[in-house]
Amino acid sequence: MNYYNKIKNELINNELYKKVKDYSKNRSDLTTYYNVGKLLNDAGKHYGKSVIKNYSYRLKKEVGKKYNERTLRRMRQFYELFKNEKWSALPTELSWSHYSELLKLKDSNEINYYIDLSINQNLSYRELGKRIKNKEYERLDEKTKLKLIKQENKKIEDFIKDPILIKNKNNYDYVSEKLLQQLILEDIEAFMKELGNNFSFIASEYKIKIGNTYNYIDLLLYNIDFNCYVVIELKKAELKKEHIGQIEVYMNYIDKNLKRINQEKTIGIIICKKDNKYIIEYCSNPLIFSKRYVLTC
Numbered sequence: 001m002n003y004y005n006k007i008k009n010e011l012i013n014n015e016l017y018k019k020v021k022d023y024s025k026n027r028s029d030l031t032t033y034y035n036v037g038k039l040l041n042d043a044g045k046h047y048g049k050s051v052i053k054n055y056s057y058r059l060k061k062e063v064g065k066k067y068n069e070r071t072l073r074r075m076r077q078f079y080e081l082f083k084n085e086k087w088s089a090l091p092t093e094l095s096w097s098h099y100s101e102l103l104k105l106k107d108s109n110e111i112n113y114y115i116d117l118s119i120n121q122n123l124s125y126r127e128l129g130k131r132i133k134n135k136e137y138e139r140l141d142e143k144t145k146l147k148l149i150k151q152e153n154k155k156i157e158d159f160i161k162d163p164i165l166i167k168n169k170n171n172y173d174y175v176s177e178k179l180l181q182q183l184i185l186e187d188i189e190a191f192m193k194e195l196g197n198n199f200s201f202i203a204s205e206y207k208i209k210i211g212n213t214y215n216y217i218d219l220l221l222y223n224i225d226f227n228c229y230v231v232i233e234l235k236k237a238e239l240k241k242e243h244i245g246q247i248e249v250y251m252n253y254i255d256k257n258l259k260r261i262n263q264e265k266t267i268g269i270i271i272c273k274k275d276n277k278y279i280i281e282y283c284s285n286p287l288i289f290s291k292r293y294v295l296t297c
Contacts, residue, residue, distance in 0.1 A: 027092045030099070037079025040072060052076070077103050081111065094118055097125035101132060109149055110137045121197070134165060156226040156267055157289050159196030164271055166191065168295035175295065177236045181205075181218055183295075184234075195269070198224040208253050217250050228264035229254045238274040239290050244283050251287065 043051045052072045059067040078099060098118055102111050114137065118128050137145075139161040147154055166183050167190065168175070175183070184191045185204055192199035199221050206217040219232035231254060233247045247268040254266045268288040275292050 026095055029096050030092055033075045033096060034079050034082065036072075037075040037077070038083070040076040041079055044076075074100060074103050081108065091115055091119065095125060098123075098128055101125055101129045105132070109145065113137050113148060136161060139163065156196065156223055156228070156230075160269065160289065160291055161194050163292040163294040164191075164194045165296050166194075166293050168297065171297065172295075175236060177218075177234050180234050180236060180293070184219070192221065195221075195230075196223070199230070200224060202229075208250065208257075210249065210253065215250070220254070223267070226264060226267075227262075229258060229266040231266060231268045233268070233270050235270060235272040237272065239270060239272045239276040239279055241279050243270050243272070243290075244279065244285075244288060247288060248285055251285075 040052060040055070043055070047054075052069055056067060056069045056072050059072075081103070094115065102114055105111050105114070114128060114132060117123065117131065117136075123131070141158065141162065144154065144158040147158060166180065167187055168183055169186075172179060181204060188201050192201065200223075202220040202222055203217075204219050206220040208215050208217065217231055218234045221230040221232060222228070223230055231247055231250045233243065233250070235243055247270055251266040251268045259266060265287060268285075270288070270290040271293050272290060273293065275290050280288075280290050
């Protein structure tokens with residue numbers, strides 16, 4: 001007898017069983033709650049609005065205390081959300097805890113945005129709750145929201161939030177550009193999520209030499225999805241026209257010295273305390289964008 005193979009097979013089979021069991025359990029929960037929601041919806045048509053209160057009173061005594069009125073209303077809402085949706089099947093990648101967070105929202109387009117986000121980024125329900133609390137969807141451009149609804153191709157700038165939230169844990173009253181950079185670096189992962197998906201950090205104070213002068217790019221990032229470098233410049237006050245010229249020089253440097261032939265042209269993002277739409281309107285470079293920042297606790 002080959003004990004090792006027998007032990008290995010036992011362990012592999014156990015791991016597969018656990019995964020299948022967990023998946024089946026979650027799928028069973030969602031299917032059950034959807035069906036209960038439908039029954040509650042149908043019962044309400046026959047017996048009126050008080051049916052949930054009456055059923056909850058009995059279920060708490062006979063099945064379990066967790067089946068309170070709020071939970072039953074969530075189940076009915078769950079059914080109402082998905083009964084007319086164009087899903088080939090109910091998305092079972094998410095748990096009931098995820099849906100409990102989502103069902104607090106009223107806009108179905110917003111809910112669909114967070115469903116896709118949670119599935120694509122494997123968000124836990126706690127992570128999802130934080131993204132909702134930060135009003136991520138609300139801070140997207142209206143054009144981006146329309147693209148999401150129509151399922152059109154998106155660009156890198158579509159997912160840059162406005163305003164961009166930057167954590168200020170120590171509640172500094174005055175924030176210089178250097179301190180602003182420091183606050184970003186303290187939680188660079190959260191900052192990159194404010195810009196969109198699949199950004200990677202390259203450097204802060206990235207040194208470049210133009211002629212005989214050294215210059216420093218505040219933040220240099222790379223976006224994997226869009227295959228391009230991203231230059232970030234931080235401004236503590238209102239956007240000015242000279243900021244456009246500055247970041248364009250930095251973008252051109254990166255394109256000439258770092259960008260490879262198979263990569264897309266560099267994007268420039270100016271993050272400022274106060275935006276100036278008129279300056280951006282007359283900016284001839286479509287790869288330069290400006291966004292406001294807001295400090296949060």
